[in-house]
Amino acid sequence: MEKIKISISDILRLKGKRKITMLTAYDYPLASLVDKAGIDIILVGDSLANVVLGLDSTTKVGMFEMLHHSKSVTRAVKSALVVGDMPYDSYQVNTEESVANAQRFIKEAGCDAIKLEWFDKCLEVTEKITKAGIPVMGHIGLTPQTADKIGGFKVQGKDAQAAKRLIGQAEALEGLGCFAIVLECVPDKIAKLITEKLKIPAIGIGAGINCDGQVLVIHDLLGLFERYTPKFVKRYANISVEISRAIQNYRDEVMEGKFPGPQHSFTIKEEELKKLEE
Ligand code: KIV
Numbered sequence: 001m002e003k004i005k006i007s008i009s010d011i012l013r014l015k016g017k018r019k020i021t022m023l024t025a026y027d028y029p030l031a032s033l034v035d036k037a038g039i040d041i042i043l044v045g046d047s048l049a050n051v052v053l054g055l056d057s058t059t060k061v062g063m064f065e066m067l068h069h070s071k072s073v074t075r076a077v078k079s080a081l082v083v084g085d086m087p088y089d090s091y092q093v094n095t096e097e098s099v100a101n102a103q104r105f106i107k108e109a110g111c112d113a114i115k116l117e118w119f120d121k122c123l124e125v126t127e128k129i130t131k132a133g134i135p136v137m138g139h140i141g142l143t144p145q146t147a148d149k150i151g152g153f154k155v156q157g158k159d160a161q162a163a164k165r166l167i168g169q170a171e172a173l174e175g176l177g178c179f180a181i182v183l184e185c186v187p188d189k190i191a192k193l194i195t196e197k198l199k200i201p202a203i204g205i206g207a208g209i210n211c212d213g214q215v216l217v218i219h220d221l222l223g224l225f226e227r228y229t230p231k232f233v234k235r236y237a238n239i240s241v242e243i244s245r246a247i248q249n250y251r252d253e254v255m256e257g258k259f260p261g262p263q264h265s266f267t268i269k270e271e272e273l274k275k276l277e278e
Pocket of ligand 1: 024043044045046047048085139182205215216217
């Protein structure tokens, strides 16, 4: 049966009806599996930098890498809404290029929407992008691209003043037309408060159970990224162990002359071989 593509209106309608599911994916094989599993939103996150490219900061990926990976995801996806994550340079450094860069995610990579993180000019940039007709997902709380400015990779909104700031940011982004907001590393009760105040969905990561939906980095969920694991991650599998076992078996069988077997080899007729020998 033909899969029906999830739209922004579908995501908006889900608020208060059922939880929204979101996962990252960065390539064709994993995006296909995530899509087939019925996940609502696939984020081509700039976490690509850490979990795929081996970089130590998300600020180190640019438009080239993000578009390259977004294209491989949209080629695979039939149903999920695909959100391209704007890399740091594309809107925080080059604010004047932000609309053109957002357009590239939609036109060149085939994404349905973009996501950007909170920063000092976030409202100005968000307004320009939404006014250009591009659906925007906001991202507040722990914003890895500006972690150095918010005291590091720490829970945000832990005192009344900081929590009030987060509520203000969420409401302002909703006011500018964002269709959803990611809340990262926020105390569960503050996330609940924000979720209840907003008409648009709040998607949590390290923000407790009361958000409208949840997002995780797929490599964390699968146990495919071993450098560090944040407290909010639940590992649903340990794929690294499986992969290591398969590679070891391959290595052993090649060295022992057991692979390839006849079933993996191609033959030539004896008469042809004879002709060659003559
Ligand atoms: O880049 C990313 O993977 C993200 C999620 C953690 C929300 O921004």
